[in-house]
Amino acid sequence: MSNHFSADNLKFPGDDRRLELTDLYVFPSPEDPGKTVLIIDSNPTVAPPPIPPATTGPEFRPDAVHRINIDTDGDAQADVAFTFTFSEYDNGRQTATAWYATGPDARQAEPAGQMIAESVPISFDGADQPVMIDQPGQIRLFVGLRSDPFFADVEGALHGMKWTGNDDFADNNVDAIVLEVPTDLLGPGPMIGVWASISRRSDGVLEQMDRGGNPTINPFINPDGEKNLYNSRQPADDMANYLGPWSQLLVKGGYSPEEAKETAMQVLPDLLRYDRTKPVAYPNGRKLIDDVFSYRFAWLTHGTLPPTGLEPHADLMPHFPYLGPPNP
Numbered sequence: 442m443s444n445h446f447s448a449d450n451l452k453f454p455g456d457d458r459r460l461e462l463t464d465l466y467v468f469p470s471p472e473d474p475g476k477t478v479l480i481i482d483s484n485p486t487v488a489p490p491p492i493p494p495a496t497t498g499p500e501f502r503p504d505a506v507h508r509i510n511i512d513t514d515g516d517a518q519a520d521v522a523f524t525f526t527f528s529e530y531d532n533g534r535q536t537a538t539a540w541y542a543t544g545p546d547a548r549q550a551e552p553a554g555q556m557i558a559e560s561v562p563i564s565f566d567g568a569d570q571p572v573m574i575d576q577p578g579q580i581r582l583f584v585g586l587r588s589d590p591f592f593a594d595v596e597g598a599l600h601g602m603k604w605t606g607n608d609d610f611a612d613n614n615v616d617a618i619v620l621e622v623p624t625d626l627l628g629p630g631p632m633i634g635v636w637a638s639i640s641r642r643s644d645g646v647l648e649q650m651d652r653g654g655n656p657t658i659n660p661f662i663n664p665d666g667e668k669n670l671y672n673s674r675q676p677a678d679d680m681a682n683y684l685g686p687w688s689q690l691l692v693k694g695g696y697s698p699e700e701a702k703e704t705a706m707q708v709l710p711d712l713l714r715y716d717r718t719k720p721v722a723y724p725n726g727r728k729l730i731d732d733v734f735s736y737r738f739a740w741l742t743h744g745t746l747p748p749t750g751l752e753p754h755a756d757l758m759p760h761f762p763y764l765g766p767p768n769p
Contacts, residue, residue, distance in 0.1 A: 513628030588765035634712030695743035
């Protein structure tokens with residue numbers, strides 16, 4: 442389900458939906474061809490709440506660190522990073538602080554580099570006014586509750602891939618971080634690899650709870666007992682850890698061994714690759730309207746499983762922050 446429910450047993454990481462990284466999007470700005478849009482969504486409202494006594498609302502977890510990582514040279518290491526932290530949630534209010542880092546600073550687990558925005562009000566009421574940032578470039582930033590753009594037939598996936606025609610995410614919300622940045626801040630070349638992560642502070646140390654680049658990977662590809670481990674690892678180790686088991690899974694889906702290895706390498710390491718000289722559509726970047734759910738099941742079955750027939754959500758906006766207002 443893109444990456445909704447990415448912990449073992451299709452639960453939330455740490456039994457806390459605020460630590461659930463649901464989706465990552467990368468596409469050129471519809472309003473400025475010189476800019477790129479980066480979106481990470483979390484805290485889905487699609488499932489029952491976490492295991493009692495934990496209770497959460499629309500807020501970002503205050504001790505969490507959200508990161509957007511960009512690899513510019515193909516080594517699956519971050520060369521650029523945007524990092525976000527959050528205040529306590531108090532009386533319906535919360536703020537965010539953002540950092541921009543390059544080089545060695547981008548590979549630090551803790552927020553590092555240049556603080557580009559401090560105490561940004563988080564929108565929980567549907568207001569979509571962006572924060573404007575002047576340095577290190579003309580950046581627009583939005584942080585807040587929005588309509589979940591992901592569309593998928595979950596019931597069909599859980600019952601023998603018999604599509605029902607129902608979009609299980611149609612009326613749900615997510616916490617969104619939306620950045621629109623000058624493309625030259627993302628590296629000098631046309632090709633980048635992007636992934637996101639969410640960590641929490643445990644005994645004074647950051648513990649990575651979720652991560653991903655490509656959609657609909659961990660919930661469906663890794664078996665229970667491996668999902669939490671996958672979330673804790675880094676993309677640079679993915680080829681060594683997952684090329685073998687994922688290739689075997691694809692052989693069961695109808696690929697020859699050689700085809701399976703080549704197909705697994707399309708998502709290994711787990712970075713969302715984006716070549717800005719080519720049209721954007723997953724797997725080259727990802728637009729809000731891309732039917733990645735159907736794509737992944739066709740990918741898993743050597744193209745034998747038909748699309749779900751679902752359409753993108755009608756509440757998407759043609760202007761920043763592009764995600765629809767939160768559902769009531």
